[in-house]
Amino acid sequence: MSLSAERADLTGGPLVQVTLSALEHHAYCPRQAGLILLEDGYADDAATIRGTLMHQRVHEPGIETRGAIRTLRALPVWHDDLGLIGVCDVVEIHHDGRILPIEHKSGTYTTGGPADVQVAGQAMCLEAMFNKPVPQGLIYSGTDRRRHTVNIDQTLRERVITLAHAVRQTMTSMTLPTAPADQRCRRCSMRDMCMPRVLARTKAYTDTASTLFISRPEAAWDD
Missing domain, CATH: 3.90.320.10 (Lambda Exonuclease; Chain A)
Known part of the structure; x- marks a missing residue:
């Protein structure tokens, strides 16, 4: 520009x-x-x-x-x-x-x-x-x-x-x-906050999250 x-x-x-x-x-x-x-x-x-x-x-x-x-x-x-x-x-x-x-x-x-x-x-x-x-x-x-x-x-x-x-x-x-997940991350003080390796693998992250937080309507009746 x-x-x-x-x-x-x-x-x-x-x-x-x-x-x-x-x-x-x-x-x-x-x-x-x-x-x-x-x-x-x-x-x-x-x-x-x-x-x-x-x-x-x-x-x-x-x-x-x-x-x-x-x-x-x-x-x-x-x-x-x-x-x-x-x-x-x-x-x-x-x-x-x-x-x-x-x-x-x-x-x-x-x-x-x-x-x-x-x-x-x-x-x-x-x-x-x-x-x-x-x-x-x-x-x-x-x-x-x-x-x-x-x-x-x-x-x-x-x-x-x-x-x-x-x-x-x-x-x-x-x-x-988005997170770059490259050599810059090794020297970055904010890498733990950023989680570059996790977020760079978007599909893997989404799949893992879906299994951890899957909605189970029947769980409401477990008690």
């Missing part, structure tokens, strides 16, 4: 707001995003706890100036036209006018992964708020302790818009996406 097409939806009323974190969750697994958005479901594991501890400092709102760089932490951002809203871990404003959103992740960085979508959404929100181009973002990986540059090109921007539309459809339809 193009930017102009998404904006055209505004003629029918305001867009349902989509959080930037929901974009990342949906990019990783639509069902994971659905469980969080529709059922308020979430479960921690060692990886998510490490991420929470890592974010404690950057999630404290604050402003710091060192040399020619002004650093903003836990900055709320939004894009009214696209119906996006969220919080940037860190935003650097450089003396030459450059604006850099920096997303902190505790794990390993994967080029083109879900984190790229999140930082691209942040960049697009910052562009709307500051009325300045934000062509790059950064992902800080706690695993290798370095920053990775993400170019916010047109392809990535279109991906943000497409994912926002998909998240919005999940929210408005109130329907959970």
